[in-house]
Amino acid sequence: MRSPSLARLQSRAVSGLTRSARFQPQTLLRQRCASTAALRSAAVAPAYQSKLGQWDQRRNASAAASAVLEAAKANPDGLSQAAIIDNLDPVEAARLDKCRNIGIAAHIDSGKTTCTERVLFYTGRIKAIHEVRGRDSVGAKMDSMDLEREKGITIQSAATFCDWVKKDKEGVNHKYHLNLIDTPGHIDFTIEVERALRVLDGAVMILCAVSGVQSQTITVDRQMRRYNVPRISFVNKMDRMGANPFKAVDQINTKLKMPAAAVQVPIGTEDEFEGVVDLIRMKALYNVGSSGEEIMEKDEIPEKVKALAEERRSMLIETLADVDDEIAEMFLDEVTPSEDQIRAAIRRSTIGLKFTPVFMGSALANKSVQPMLDGVIDFLPNPSEVENLALDQKRDEASVKLVPYNSLPFVGLAFKLEESNFGQLTYIRVYQGTLRKGSNVFNARNNKKVKVPRIVRMHSNEMEEVSEIGAGEICAVFGIECASGDTFTDGQLGYSMSSMFVPEPVISLSIKPKQSKDAANFSKAMARFQREDPTFRVTYDSESDQTIISGMGELHLDIYVERMRREYRVDCETGQPQVAYRETIGHRVEFDHLLKKQSGGPGEYARVMGWMEPTGALEENKFEQQVVGGSISEKFLYACEKGFNLSCDKGPLIGHKVLGTRMVINDGATHMTDSSEMSFKNATQQAFRKAFAESQPSVLEPLMKTVVTAPTEFQGDVIGLLNKRGATINDTETGVDEFTIYADCSLNGMFGFSTNLRAATQGKGEYTMEFSHYEKAPPQMQKELIAKYLKAQADRHKK
Numbered sequence: 001m002r003s004p005s006l007a008r009l010q011s012r013a014v015s016g017l018t019r020s021a022r023f024q025p026q027t028l029l030r031q032r033c034a035s036t037a038a039l040r041s042a043a044v045a046p047a048y049q050s051k052l053g054q055w056d057q058r059r060n061a062s063a064a065a066s067a068v069l070e071a072a073k074a075n076p077d078g079l080s081q082a083a084i085i086d087n088l089d090p091v092e093a094a095r096l097d098k099c100r101n102i103g104i105a106a107h108i109d110s111g112k113t114t115c116t117e118r119v120l121f122y123t124g125r126i127k128a129i130h131e132v133r134g135r136d137s138v139g140a141k142m143d144s145m146d147l148e149r150e151k152g153i154t155i156q157s158a159a160t161f162c163d164w165v166k167k168d169k170e171g172v173n174h175k176y177h178l179n180l181i182d183t184p185g186h187i188d189f190t191i192e193v194e195r196a197l198r199v200l201d202g203a204v205m206i207l208c209a210v211s212g213v214q215s216q217t218i219t220v221d222r223q224m225r226r227y228n229v230p231r232i233s234f235v236n237k238m239d240r241m242g243a244n245p246f247k248a249v250d251q252i253n254t255k256l257k258m259p260a261a262a263v264q265v266p267i268g269t270e271d272e273f274e275g276v277v278d279l280i281r282m283k284a285l286y287n288v289g290s291s292g293e294e295i296m297e298k299d300e301i302p303e304k305v306k307a308l309a310e311e312r313r314s315m316l317i318e319t320l321a322d323v324d325d326e327i328a329e330m331f332l333d334e335v336t337p338s339e340d341q342i343r344a345a346i347r348r349s350t351i352g353l354k355f356t357p358v359f360m361g362s363a364l365a366n367k368s369v370q371p372m373l374d375g376v377i378d379f380l381p382n383p384s385e386v387e388n389l390a391l392d393q394k395r396d397e398a399s400v401k402l403v404p405y406n407s408l409p410f411v412g413l414a415f416k417l418e419e420s421n422f423g424q425l426t427y428i429r430v431y432q433g434t435l436r437k438g439s440n441v442f443n444a445r446n447n448k449k450v451k452v453p454r455i456v457r458m459h460s461n462e463m464e465e466v467s468e469i470g471a472g473e474i475c476a477v478f479g480i481e482c483a484s485g486d487t488f489t490d491g492q493l494g495y496s497m498s499s500m501f502v503p504e505p506v507i508s509l510s511i512k513p514k515q516s517k518d519a520a521n522f523s524k525a526m527a528r529f530q531r532e533d534p535t536f537r538v539t540y541d542s543e544s545d546q547t548i549i550s551g552m553g554e555l556h557l558d559i560y561v562e563r564m565r566r567e568y569r570v571d572c573e574t575g576q577p578q579v580a581y582r583e584t585i586g587h588r589v590e591f592d593h594l595l596k597k598q599s600g601g602p603g604e605y606a607r608v609m610g611w612m613e614p615t616g617a618l619e620e621n622k623f624e625q626q627v628v629g630g631s632i633s634e635k636f637l638y639a640c641e642k643g644f645n646l647s648c649d650k651g652p653l654i655g656h657k658v659l660g661t662r663m664v665i666n667d668g669a670t671h672m673t674d675s676s677e678m679s680f681k682n683a684t685q686q687a688f689r690k691a692f693a694e695s696q697p698s699v700l701e702p703l704m705k706t707v708v709t710a711p712t713e714f715q716g717d718v719i720g721l722l723n724k725r726g727a728t729i730n731d732t733e734t735g736v737d738e739f740t741i742y743a744d745c746s747l748n749g750m751f752g753f754s755t756n757l758r759a760a761t762q763g764k765g766e767y768t769m770e771f772s773h774y775e776k777a778p779p780q781m782q783k784e785l786i787a788k789y790l791k792a793q794a795d796r797h798k799k
Contacts, residue, residue, distance in 0.1 A: 092405055096384045096472050100376055101179045101429075103157075103196045105224075106206035107216035108185035108768065111236040113154055115206060115363040116182045122293060122370055123162035123178070125459070129291055129366075147562060154184040155559055157192040157416070159427065159458045159474060166377050176377050179474045185216055187770045188556035190223075191502065191535045195415045195484065197223050198500040199429035199474065202380030203231040204372065205356070209243035209269075213251035215707035215742075215768045221256045226501060228387075230350045232357050232375050238266055239273045239362040242737055249358050261319040263346070263357040264371065265312050267305055276360055276368045277301050279313045280342050285371055292366030320345045323354040343378060350379045351386075383472025388431050390487070390495035393444070400495065402432040404471035409433050410441065410490040413497050414482050417532045424531075426480045427458070428469075431497070433490065435475065436468040444487040444496040453479040484534055502534040505550035506702050506747060506771045509557060510575035512547060518570040525568045529560055536560060550580065553769065554751070579701060579748045581785065582659045582774050583651035586696030588613035593687035594669075595679055605671035606683035608632075608640060610664045612691045618660040618700065618774050621648045626666040632680070633670070639677035640665055643684030652689050653697055654789040659774060663688065699782040700774040706745045708757070710765035715739050717760040725749035726778075744772060748781075 104112045120126045147155060164176050181196040197203065203224055207217060224231055233252060235245040245266060252260035264276040267284060275286035284298040301309055321331035324345040330337050337345070349355035359375055361368025383404045390411060391397040402411055410433030418425045428435065435441070437455050442448065456463040456476050469475040482488075485499030513522040526538045526547070537550040551557045554577060564570045590611040597604040615622055623644045625637045632640070648658040665684075706727065710718050712734065718741060722729060727745040750769060757765045777785070 089405065089407075092471075093384065095470070096382050096404060098174070098176050099179070099382050099472055100176060100380055101199070101201045101383060101472070101474060102376055102380060103181040103183055103193075103200045103203045103229075104206060105183045105193055105197070105203055105220045106185055107208070107211070107214040107220070108153070108766075110185065110206045110208045110211075110214075110217075111363050112185060112206055113182055115204075115234070115236060115369065116160075116180065118292075118363050118366060118369040119178075119180065119373060120160065120162060121291065122373065123164050125160065125162040147559065147566070153186055154182060155189055155192075156418075157181050157183045157196045158460045159476075160460055161457055161474075164373050164377065166374055178376070186555065187216060187219060187768055188551070188553040188559075190219065190552060190770075191500075191533060193220060193223055194500045194502070197227045197229050199413060199415045200229060201383055201386045202376070203229050204376065205231045205233045207233060207235050207248045207252075208240075209235045209237045209245050209248060209360070210240050211709070211738075211740075212244075212248040213255045214709075214740075215705070215770065218255065219770060221258070225353075228353060230353055230356075230380055232350065232359065232372070232379055233260060234372050235358060235360045236363055238269060238360055238367070239271065239365045241270055242735075243269045243273070245269075245358075245360050252356060252358065258356055259319055259323050259349075259354060260356045260358050261316040262312050262360070263316060263375070264360045264368070265305055265309050266360050267302055273362060273365070273367065276371065277305055277309045278371065279309060279316055280339055280346075282309065282313070285368065287367045287370075292369070295370050317342065320349065320355070323349045323352075347379050351381045388497075390431075390493075390497050393494040393496060402495075404432060406434045406470045408471075409492040410435055410439075410488070411493065411495050411497070412441075412488045414480070414484060414486045414488065415500065417482075417484050418476075419528050419532065420478075422454075423478055424481065425456075425476050425478060426482060427474065427476045428488065429474050430469050430471055432471050434468055434470050435477070437466075439490070441480075441488040442491045443482055444489060444494070445483070449491070450480050450482075452477050483531070503552065503771065504580070505535060505537050505552060506580050506704075507553055507557065508548050508550040508578045508580060510541075510546040510578075511549050511561070511572050514571045514573055518568075521568040521570050522564070522572070525564045525570060529563070546575075548578075552771075577751055581654060581656045581702075581777070582618070582700040583653045583656055584618060584659050584698055584700055585612055585614050585661045585692060586698060589691040589695045591687045591691045593683055593690065595683035595686060598674060603671075603674035604676070604679040604682070605674035606636070606679035607669035608665050608680065608683050608687050609667040611666075612661060612663050612688070612695065615660045615662045621645075621658060621660070622662040624662070624664045626664055627668065628666075631670070632665070632668040635677060636668075636670065636675065636680040637665065639680040640684040643681035644688060646681075647685050647688040647692075651697075652692050653699055654785050656699075658692075659700060661692075699777045699785055701777040701781070702747045703744045703772045703775050704747050704750060704769040705772040706741075706743045706750070706767060706769050708741045708743070708765065708767040709738055710757075710761045712737060712739050714761040714765060718757070718765060721753070721756055721760055725753065745769070746777075 104116055106112045114131070117126075117129055117131075121129050159179070159181050161177065161179050164178055165173050166176060167173055181200060183193045183196050205217070205220060205224070207213060233248075235248045237243060238245060246262065249260055249262050252258055263279050265279065266276055267274045267286075275284060277284050282301065284301050286296045286298070288294045288296050317327065317331065317337060320327040320342070322328070326341070327337055327345045330341070346355065346357050350357060357375060357379055359368070359372045361372060363369055388402045389399045390402055392400045410430070412428045412430045412435060414426050414428050416427040418427070435452065435455065437452060440449050440451050443450065454477065455466050455469060456478070457466055458476050463476070466475065487496040489495055513519055526549075529536050530538050535552050536556070539548045539550070540546075541548055549557060549560070551560070557577070561572055561574060564572055588611055592607075592609045594607045595604055610626075621644070623641045625632075625640070627637065644663050648661065650656070651658040708718055708722070715734075719729070722741065722743055722745065725745055726749050727743040729741060729743045731742040733740045747769075753767065757767060
């Protein structure tokens with residue numbers, strides 16, 4: 001039998017030790033090392049000692065991490081993020097330090113997907129650049145749906161991953177792993193932005209160099225603040241006519257109320273945009289190569305921008321002095337901070353949500369995207385630097401800090417569901433522990449145990465199989481039935497995490513398949529879309545015998561109707577869009593209602609007393625019981641609350657939901673044999689209708705925050721269009737070539753507005769709408785709505 005070579009034995013010994021060392025007691029590990037000593041050359045010995053040292057570090061760090069977890073349970077407020085980081089396993093800390101979970105978000109047509117395409121190309125994830133709208137019959141990688149490529153918009157958030165190699169000051173390359181989510185810009189698909197930002201550690205906010213901060217930029221800013229997501233900003237489209245990056249910087253400060261300063265200045269603008277000056281290192285950066293794949297650095301800054309660079313560098317330091325104590329002290333002492341001190345201050349302030357550095361470039365022109373990627377690494381947090389909390393169900397929902405350590409019990413959040421050819425695909429962010437293929441996990445919502453048959457990492461619509469995913473990473477799994485926002489654990493912990501914010505739908509329409517044979521596919525599509533998108537609602541109106549779909553806007557519902565035709569081959573008939581009106585009480589009304597039916601056999605008896613009144617804000621309704629002396633038992637009061645909720649689901653005026661109403665029951669009476677839960681539920685509903693009618697109730701209509709942008713020559717025509725629709729114009733901004741109008745508009749008056757706007761502006765105008773608030777509808781509109789509802793009710797009763 002042939003003897004293995006010494007080199008092969010050495011290799012096997014070292015690799016075997018690497019794979020299994022952590023599973024062996026230390027004494028056995030040392031015995032194994034001694035038993036193979038004769039086979040090792042002197043050069044190999046240090047490798048063994050290194051492995052032993054790593055094993056000791058891992059053992060000690062594992063114990064330290066467990067101690068950190070116990071400390072987090074006992075006193076989450078007293079455990080700093082720095083303490084968590086300091087006690088991480090050095091190997092794990094190094095892995096997490098090289099990881100970034102980021103999203104790209106912006107206003108419509110700011111260049112999010114174009115920028116993402118360049119990121120994927122420059123990181124080597126894709127081999128060629130393709131453009132949005134699929135002009136080259138391929139389309140951008142992250143827009144995988146045919147509808148996205150045809151319309152040139154992102155409809156669904158898409159996840160991918162890539163590796164970016166960044167050089168340090170000494171010229172040494174360091175590889176960083178990026179998990180990246182590209183999000184839609186249209187307000188109708190805002191849930192995609194919500195769920196992405198819920199699980200990401202940082203974000204790139206893209207702005208147009210011409211338009212600056214726009215309506216959806218403000219919405220994205222609000223969403224980032226909701227989930228405490230640090231961001232860097234990237235002013236895109238620097239090669240466009242009218243580009244003014246410093247207007248965007250000023251607007252971040254003034255409109256978004258976020259301290260911001262440029263960390264770059266452009267070398268030329270519009271057609272003459274060549275590159276940027278890095279204000280931290282004071283170097284000129286240019287892209288070279290057919291697709292800008294290489295960055296050329298020059299120490300010499302062009303004379304034409306030298307003064308501007310010096311001025312903007314001073315402004316950067318001044319802005320940092322306002323948000324960072326270390327720079328503030330240096331500023332007061334008139335000491336100029338070094339490059340490292342500036343970079344550290346930007347990182348501290350950005351992660352602390354006190355500052356956003358502003359980069360500049362043109363993704364379409366393949367210029368200055370790589371420096372922005374360096375900014376992601378330098379200034380956005382790794383998973384261990386972000387505080388993530390869970391609620392411990394075993395300790396009255398006490399807050400607990402999660403520690404991104406692989407050996408701790410698993411905790412993950414399902415943030416997105418998607419149908420695929422292989423079944424339901426569930427996207428999961430792993431916050432703590434490790435998710436392994438074949439392992440069992442528990443759904444914290446229903447405590448149901450499920451096995452994980454398959455784990456993949458997503459690259460848009462492509463998949464890469466993996467056997468496990470560690471803490472701080474994002475993956476997708478098959479074979480798990482759950483809802484968006486569910487928390488999963490390995491069963492050791494009773495933790496649950498907060499889900500994302502889900503806005504209420506503002507528009508509805510009736511829908512049915514044109515052919516009855518398509519009913520099964522129609523139902524299947526409705527169930528799937530509703531499961532995937534929390535803002536898409538499906539209800540059945542028994543009175544009109546219609547299926548009603550509700551969503552965030554006309555485009556939102558149109559996309560689902562079109563997807564039903566393409567993906568399920570179901571052609572549908574839709575009714576006219578209907579506004580999601582609301583009803584509310586006028587003033588306080590007291591009630592004393594008796595329900596009594598005793599005509600032989602089981603009767604009904606329930607008496608409820610109390611009052612109804614406005615809550616003071618058009619928000620959720622409230623039910624309270626102030627019964628003393630036991631005149632109504634607990635189970636009957638529960639039935640009263642159920643009756644109140646049913647009444648609020650369908651108001652007496654026009655059959656829409658009731659808002660801002662409070663009902664208090666403080667007394668009542670029961671009968672020994674004839675009282676029941678049904679009796680008290682019915683009595684409460686009757687009392688509600690009577691009191692509501694006496695309170696001078698109102699119909700509420702949704703007002704939409706509307707932003708219209710068009711060339712300056714069409715300003716008068718656009719204002720006329722808005723006035724015809726009863727809009728309240730709040731502000732107007734006029735630029736060199738275009739103007740922007742901010743207005744509150746009734747949603748009812750905005751149907752068909754896009755067609756009118758295109759006609760009035762020769763196709764050059766655009767607008768966005770976002771739900772603002774509910775307000776009383778005009779009296780005449782209220783009368784018409786009530787009359788229409790009563791007539792429809794009477795017609796149904798005749799049938």
